[in-house]
Amino acid sequence: MPRRIAPTVATVAAGLALALVAALVHPSAQATAAPDLNVEERAFAGLINDYRQTNGLGPLAIDSDLQSSSEWMSNDMGVNAYFSHTDSLGRDPWARLCTFNYGYNTWMGENLGAGYKTAKEVFTGWKDSPGHNANMLGSNYTVMGISRVYISGSPYGWYWTNDFGGVQSKASALPVVGAITW
Numbered sequence: 001m002p003r004r005i006a007p008t009v010a011t012v013a014a015g016l017a018l019a020l021v022a023a024l025v026h027p028s029a030q031a032t033a034a035p036d037l038n039v040e041e042r043a044f045a046g047l048i049n050d051y052r053q054t055n056g057l058g059p060l061a062i063d064s065d066l067q068s069s070s071e072w073m074s075n076d077m078g079v080n081a082y083f084s085h086t087d088s089l090g091r092d093p094w095a096r097l098c099t100f101n102y103g104y105n106t107w108m109g110e111n112l113g114a115g116y117k118t119a120k121e122v123f124t125g126w127k128d129s130p131g132h133n134a135n136m137l138g139s140n141y142t143v144m145g146i147s148r149v150y151i152s153g154s155p156y157g158w159y160w161t162n163d164f165g166g167v168q169s170k171a172s173a174l175p176v177v178g179a180i181t182w
Contacts, residue, residue, distance in 0.1 A: 037062065041146045043119035044162075048136055048144075051127070055137055065169045066145030069100035070161040073112075077159045078151025083114045097163065106166035107140035114156035119148075122160045140166045 037045065049059040073087060073096065080088040087096055093110040097103070111132045116122035126132035135141075141164040149159050 037067075037146070038148065040119045040148050044123060044146050044148075045144075047119055047123045048146075048162075051123075051136060057137060057139055058142065060141060060144040060164070061168060063102070063143035063145060063165060063169050065100050065102040066097070066143055066163040066165055067147070068145070069097050069102060070145035070147035070163045071149070072096075072100070073110075073161040073163075074147040074149035074159040075151070077112070077114065077161075078149055078154040078156075081155050083112065083156065083159075085110060085112060093163070097165070102163075102165055102169055104165065104167040104169070107138065107164070108166070109135040109138060109141065109164040111135050111160075111162040111164075113158075113160035113162075115158060116160060117158050122148075126162070135162070135164055138164060142166055143168050 045060070045062065052059060076088050077083055082088065085093050091099065094108060097108055102108070111126050113122040113125055116125055126136055143165050145161070145163040147159075147161045150157055151159065
């Protein structure tokens, strides 16, 4: 009959020490949470990276901090029925990005869209707008967050936020080449 062996403090400590050594020696083995994009957000990431490649630029990776900021902003605009780069707490994009742990001394930008249902629609809208297009083709950007939120009863229904940055802030950022594949 098998016996249950109660671990001693020494056994537990030795196991924790081995796990710590393994994590330090093989940091890639540590679990990282990738940002969870919906189908339209993934489609947009593919569109923008294909567009950048066509224009001789590198792809943008999805950064966890920028993703969190963009998700918050899209939701905030819909829930609070406004459309502005200044959020409901009075913060401009740069202050908001710092709040979401993206406070690097680097290039940053933000595109907002409202009323666009699909990735193709918002991509075309931003491409046709000189300022938004300049952000999408910003050569100093290496990472982004992209969020699409629907808020029933809000003025525009669909809200998009695309935050850009020049520094990858998290190990969980996903490298992207051309059309995004998962």
